[in-house]
Amino acid sequence: MTTQQPVRHIVSLSGGKDSTALAIYLRDRIPNLEYVFCDTGEELPETYEYLKKLEVFLGKPIIYLKARQSFEDMLKARGGFLPSGQVRWCTEYLKIKPFEEYIGDSLCHNYIGIRADEAHRKGYISSKKNIIAHYPFIEDGIRKEDVMRILEESGLGLPAYYKWRSRSGCYFCFFQQKNEWLGLLENHPDLYEKAESYEKENLDTGERYTWAAKESLKELRSPERKKMILEEHERRKAQLQQSRANLLLMDVFALEEDNGDSCLICHL
Known part of the structure; x- marks a missing residue:
């Protein structure tokens, strides 16, 4: 007789404002919630510092996932061909694959921090059928001003890198201005x-x-x-x-x- 695997509920954290606000928003709403951060090893120091503060607020460990190979190893294997907006191999191999491996074949409800004022951004994160995407901010009409309020009321505020940067992600992100x-x-x-x-x-x-x-x-x-x-x-x-x-x-x-x-x- 096979044992049925438990249904999992996971918030995907990026170290940015929206996913952080979502983790806070869902903390007391969903039991047995897991918080997962796909760590490329190439993040800003401010990102790690912010995640430590969030972990204290949540009262629960954040699970750090890492790819089997480092960015530098992958870059060498590709003959120095840098990732880009057209060929985002860094996202695929350093973020998505470690996440999918962590989930395995379990039924997973994955909560994603896309806001109601940016619903057009719905897009590919994982194509596995056992990973079901949910967008609580879209469903509940949470907009940017609400996210800012959630962060301020929690005492976390914004990550320090927002003083000079508009988004989370690796320090070398090709989407930077x-x-x-x-x-x-x-x-x-x-x-x-x-x-x-x-x-x-x-x-x-x-x-x-x-x-x-x-x-x-x-x-x-x-x-x-x-x-x-x-x-x-x-x-x-x-x-x-x-x-x-x-x-x-x-x-x-x-x-x-x-x-x-x-x-x-x-x-x-």
Whole structure:
């Protein structure tokens, strides 16, 4: 006689504001809730610090999942071919596969922090039929202002990286805006240099593997280019603040380049 596997209830955490707010929102609503973070090993220090604070608030351990191979091992196996918005092998192998392996064949209800004001972002996280996606914020009409209230009332507030970055995810995320790359350079120059070391250029063919579109991180950090990027960011920020009173800095980041194609499991 086979023993029936228990039904599991899991919140997928990214270290970002929405999934954190969802974990808080569901903490006392769903019994036996699991909190899972797919750790690429390439996260910002602020992400780990924020997850530690969340763990204390939840009163329950967050389960950290890691891929069998590191990012660097995978990068070498691909001949230095960097992940990109078109080929997101980092998300597939460092986030989705470890999560699916952790679930196995159990029936799993997976709770995802997409808000009611961004319902269009529903998209692929896992294709396994035993993993059933739920969107409590969409169902309950929870919007960005509600998420901010949940975080403030919990005492957690926002992760520290929101001062210079619009989303969670790896420090080298290819969805970063160029002013955010400069934020990484200012706040974590060691990580910027590490990301820069992964870029490659074939002088014979002219083929380049770069994180940012059309320019390398070495080019992006040059004084002239840095000045242009920061001036453009300030110009856009002023325009947006003029049109929207009391606009938060994180809203400025998001409105400048709202990329609906970003990897959901990384950036909620």
